[in-house]
Amino acid sequence: MKKSLSFFLGIRFSYSFRQGSIVSLIGVLSILGIALSISVLIISLSVMNGFEYELNHRILAVVPHGEIESVNQTFSTWRSLLNVVEKVPGVVAAAPYVNSTGLIQNGRRVLAVQIKGIDAQLESRISAIPFYVQGLMWKHFVSGQKKVLIGQSAANSLNIKLGDWISLMITKSGSDNKILQKKKVALQVVGMFNLNGIYANNMVYIPLIDMQNLLEIGESITGIAIRVDHPFHAEQVVYQAGKRTGLYVAIRSWISTYGYMYHDIQMIRGLLYLAMVLIIGISCFNIMSTLVIAIKDKGSDIAILRTLGAKDELICSIFLWYGLLLGGLTGSIIGVVIGILVVVNLTSIFYIFEKVTGYHLLSGDIYFIDFIPSRLDWIDVIIILLTVVVLSLGSSWYPAQKAIRLCPARVLSEK
Incomplete structure (x- = not known):
């Protein structure tokens, strides 16, 4: 019952907060920042997955995995x-x-x-x-x-x-x-x-x-x-x-000749994930700012809830739900939808770009493919969503604790 009440109040607070210009602007920027970060991260990781897939099914499917040659x-x-x-x-x-x-x-x-x-x-x-x-x-x-x-x-x-x-x-x-x-x-x-x-x-x-x-x-x-x-x-x-x-033979494997491609893909994948997590973290700080302003703006509502018997757990849950709804759910859903739509049509998008501009991004004479590959991995999407949820909850924790420490008598007397 308490969980459903806190969720309902979190939705009501979220809707009412969007009526204010400052809070609305910061909230929208937070959602857009998280959505953009998630979509870019999904697209980037899908491109890396595409390169890895093409590497496995083109290079490793054609070149020998190993060779044994005579010496003398x-x-x-x-x-x-x-x-x-x-x-x-x-x-x-x-x-x-x-x-x-x-x-x-x-x-x-x-x-x-x-x-x-x-x-x-x-x-x-x-x-x-x-x-x-x-x-x-x-x-x-x-x-x-x-x-x-x-x-x-x-x-x-x-x-x-x-x-x-x-x-x-x-x-x-x-x-x-x-x-x-x-x-x-x-x-x-x-x-x-x-x-x-x-x-x-x-x-x-x-x-x-x-x-x-x-x-x-x-x-x-x-x-x-x-x-x-x-x-x-x-x-x-x-x-x-x-x-x-x-x-007496000489031996070699594909790792000595093409292994650098795989290692480069893994390194770029890790750097992209780290960079995007930092960007998502910055967007989550906007959630914290939004909640801090909202708590100050809705201090009287919080005080009334406390006088009606609301405990610390309920107040904390309300703002955790609000932070999660603002960034972890709204921003995530928008980001995932945009990311998936782009990934599904990424090869066609780059083909149209190359046809319009006349500039080829990948040369088939140098690289093992002449197009931008993409391959969506749902595990990557789940990891990204879990990361956003954790960061959103972490950003909402401090404002929620601040809401708990509000003194109802002092807030109502100021009103």
Whole structure:
């Protein structure tokens, strides 16, 4: 009964206080400040969630989680090594590859590229690259037919179209393993993949056997690519896999090359949350100012309530409810609604902005995406609302205690 009475009186006080110009202005500013802070925080965290989601489903879905490469010997018996590596706990699948560098030429245009020989069937077990290939069924990417896959960015730079023939120049070791010999071969572009980012700018795929023939290395490979069940445990799993081979190998994981992206996202997320909490805290101070003025303005009403038998608990609850209604509920609801509406349409909003201004916020040649992603996480919304409620109650506590200390006799005598 006391809780419902305090809530009802809090609503009545809130409505009556808005009739005064000073109190009304401060209250409106408090609500707008909290609503704006909440909406900006929801939008910012959703953008960070979007970047993290795209990182996990683009970069980590395509690049190997780990790689094991030979140091002073070749993986000539790589088929047996694959079985050994795949039995390591945490390893989902493994695939062979041959790495090299070279040049691709189309007319007078030349571009330095990273060439990777892969087995299409085994590569599809560790990478989502087949889903990004255009113009070719991945299962038809077989050896002996002079086929090549190149990145969309490289194709645009060299003005290459699907079906064009290009020249691939590659260097291989001579008989004494010191002299480098050049080799040139004509290949047909039968597919393009669009991954964005620096990774896809200079990457070229050719069938594994064709790559081995170009380098004249027989059935040897450069290394073994690994996919693990938990990407953030990749370093430990790859280390165990390399140790299990029993050979002198070099190991590396995606964390050493792309881990900085994830750490940057987490750092920015924390800084945004801290900054927005400080802004919400400032807005909550306006709630405190509003309540202090309201208590002074409604001192006689408080005194009458005390003479009618209202206890300290009731008076305190009234102003706690008022502070909560002013900032924690009204401002929060407005902020959440605005934030969700913007997040749902954020990609379209930035697309329209780029189309109108002609300015591209993210370049696909540098970043792994060329749009502003957004992904709403309801846990973030709940944490934000709880933070606002706690700050609103904290801001209302001092004015509520001041209302309790009012002397009814003194207040009524002044009237």
